[in-house]
Amino acid sequence: MKSFRLTKMLLLTLTVLFPLCFYLIFQVAPTERIMGDVQRIFYLHIALAISAYLGFGVLFVSSIIYLIKKNPYWDCLASSAGEVGLLFATLVLITGSFWARPVWNVWWTWDPRLVSMLILWFIYVGYFMVRKAVSEKSRRARYSAIVGIIGFLDVPVVRLATKWWRSIHPRLDRQEGGLDPLMVKVMLVTLFTFIVFASIVIFIRFRISWAEERVNTIFNEMEVSHG
Amino acid sequence: MLTLIDISKNYGLRPVLRGINLKIDKAEIVVLFGHNGAGKTTLLKISAGITPPTRGRVVVEDQVIKQGGIYYLGHKNSLYSELTVMENIRFFLSMRNGTAMVNSIEETLEEFGLWQRRNDPVKALSQGMKRRLALMKGIISGASLLMLDEPFSGLDLGWKDRVLNKLMALREKGTSLFIATHLINEGCQIADRVALLERGNLTLFHDKTEVNESLIQERLRNEVCR
Amino acid sequence: MLTLIDISKNYGLRPVLRGINLKIDKAEIVVLFGHNGAGKTTLLKISAGITPPTRGRVVVEDQVIKQGGIYYLGHKNSLYSELTVMENIRFFLSMRNGTAMVNSIEETLEEFGLWQRRNDPVKALSQGMKRRLALMKGIISGASLLMLDEPFSGLDLGWKDRVLNKLMALREKGTSLFIATHLINEGCQIADRVALLERGNLTLFHDKTEVNESLIQERLRNEVCR
Amino acid sequence: MKFVGNTLSIVKKDILLEFRAKEALSIMVFLSLLLIVVFNLAVDIDKDNVSSLAPGILWVVFAFSGVLGMGKTSLSEREDGAYLNVFFSAVSMEVFYIAKVISNLIFLLFMELFTIVSFVVLFNYDALIKGLPALTLPLLLGSIGFSAVGTLFSFLSTGSRFGEIILPFLFLPVVVPVLIAGVSATDLILNNTTGGALLKWLKMLAVFDLLYLTVSLMLFKHIVEE
């Protein structure tokens, strides 16, 4: 119940944070000189990317714990976090595309950052394909945990892609003169909002699937005792 | 040897096993009976550690696990169908580091009627021959605990008898056996204890002295025939 | 119904069947016995037209072939493991154009103890349940000739009896059956004629009146036990 | 027209299996996306060369994803000998073949549509969308050819010891004419529309389709009849 109160509180803060974010993005943040208003996608874009990493990170950690503890609790958490991560990763691809269209004049280009992100997306689609492909519960948990662990090795690749390969995708640490301080502040607020948001979504998703799991268990117990 | 503590297993919402407790001692043969779908295969797989139970614990004596002391034979035979009989056996033994009585392979092959087929690929054997080969692997494995799921399926009458004798000889050497079967006569003949799996519980449970009473066998038969 | 004329089969240099002649009439049950590796499966597959013989001819009455009048059940069950019990049956019947008694499916499912499992995918059934389903398909198929290879394998005692009764009821309706099995009692119980396959030949061949003499059964048992 | 009903039953069952097990189609779709990405890693595709590379890449992706997907649909028939349901039925092997060709064709067309859409998005190549109406005919004809050959060979390969893996070797060399005609027709449509030459390639596709279909129709029963 304590955790439930926490969720409630966080949800409440979100009702403040989200409007604040959008106000900051569309009213406060300065318009970028070259790209214009479309640059405002940036705040969502990067916040979504970090939230996706967060989802995959939670998946990674809970997969490891699952393999050690073999408690379905962790499998539940892993798949919930994976769903959220995949959702946000999809949104990164979409917002990126919408940004690329006016700026680079294409929906998609074969840039290392973009490709590595797409590959990451493939990996987690593969994760859910494995979950679909295995019906026996504990086996599904083990197999998907393995994919989740190996797959996470790709996240650093996405992060470092712009460093390793020649890339046209912007990098903040390469920005000449640095980012406008106001932009940084807006970005940090958006980032914070989305991290809270992603955590809550993961948590709620997890509570639902865990409740489902427990209902099933209780059903079983009933059948066991009544024959 | 093997202790099952409060083992339960559900598939989805269907409970198959409900709190099974069982202990198998050294040099003991426990035979498991039950209707189709009673959960015999499930219980054997859980005991062997191939399937995890939903609840409960399987305890196997330490020295048994360490030296590959378990041999499990399921509905499948675990044979490489492209390799010959001999190659299958050699590989099997090489995985057990000479725990096995390697020198007696030829003799055992002869006893199992597979000597002439030793250089044939397994896929060219008949149903019954494959089963025989899989059983033979268990017997030469040197394992101290054998778990056999319907070991006699596909064997003809003659081979069934011979395999029964082999299994009893194995017990004399201190091996424990956990067998699931539908054959009541044969099962009771070799069992030290029999168990009946019914609605997820082990009902009926008899040891040596009782097993041979025809009354018990009659009851078993009635139970399984219902 | 079915006539086998001088059927021979070699695998490589190994002769398995050597000139088999056999005729199965309408409403007749022929049961085939033999050691492991005697060639029962091979003979059934040849009769069903799945494997070509090295020499000889299989003649099936015209009207039998035309309307899908053969049902063959081998060691495998021919089920789509991802589809449910019901879906498997529906597809099977749709391939037979209502030759079958479609309206009695539910009743038959009940009789075969599969009614509660009708919406479960076949892969979730136990060994014995799958075999039962495969047998049930044969019984509702409306085929006039059933070829069954070890039909009772994996069935428990109760179901074995019930399936035996079903098969006998089928014969009363004019269906012919060609069955290979290791179970001498059960085989002799339903057989109109029994045949023993030995070294590639059909030795021993007895019709109705003789089959029930315990002497014959004794001899069969001795032969197969050797 | 009983055979129309039978064909539909089989197609319906295949689509049901697809929904249940999500095999062939989802595999084709994802594989095609992945192939495009991998292709791009190997050969830098940009604005300048996309229109000259597109036809080749698309058809290679169709062929590859297609053949692997088709392998899957026939595997579900081989497993547990499920195709025997049709083999021993009133439905002829020709009808079975036609039905499988149709199921595969449906899956192929879905996959191709998806591939084209992803290609347009990934390479920012709008000409492909504009050319889509004109592409319908070569796509349909090409897919019929793929399906005719793929269905035949996928049964052949799953019946062999190698399993599905041998399929690409059999399939790809044989469909090279379809591949070339398809690439050429697509090239003409995307890059310049001179009607005469296009007709030539379409004719070639139609001729090969007819050829493959009739020959495969005659050969199919020999594959399934072991």
Place this chain on the structure above:
Amino acid sequence: MKFVGNTLSIVKKDILLEFRAKEALSIMVFLSLLLIVVFNLAVDIDKDNVSSLAPGILWVVFAFSGVLGMGKTSLSEREDGAYLNVFFSAVSMEVFYIAKVISNLIFLLFMELFTIVSFVVLFNYDALIKGLPALTLPLLLGSIGFSAVGTLFSFLSTGSRFGEIILPFLFLPVVVPVLIAGVSATDLILNNTTGGALLKWLKMLAVFDLLYLTVSLMLFKHIVEE
């Protein structure tokens, strides 16, 4: 050093199986040849662009043929539950994994050598032969990465309902770093030899190999331990 002996036994068995059944290796070799030909149909390779296309095409072919071949080697363990021979033995799953990685590595290297030779012959591209000594290291490192991931995932995919077909999806995205590093290193060697940059890619290959090997080694037993 018992585990060296065990590893060798398993590798020996795999090579024996390969000789007997000609599965993984021959599939890899033929598929790579076919892929090169198909690539050539899609992208016209000529004297001018061969040196820029060669690295990409070669590595994509290695990855694709490799992953399909590796799927085959684990299938032979899953079929009939043959891997249980190792599961219930004195040999640890880590040793089993290492042995399978070695077997797969051997097959991969053979296939790569063959692919390179055919590439040289088909496109008359001698620079590749001259660069072969320098290519050895990136090839070896890349193949170790492929084998480490491929072995793990091939067991995973054959244990799932999709079978081998899901394997490419899991494998290809994960090995993209190896693929890119391999392509880049090969490009540098074939087209200009500036040592510094090459070292960077080799380091990257080595790091990923180590990463994949250690992580897979820890994860493997969870796959096989049903």
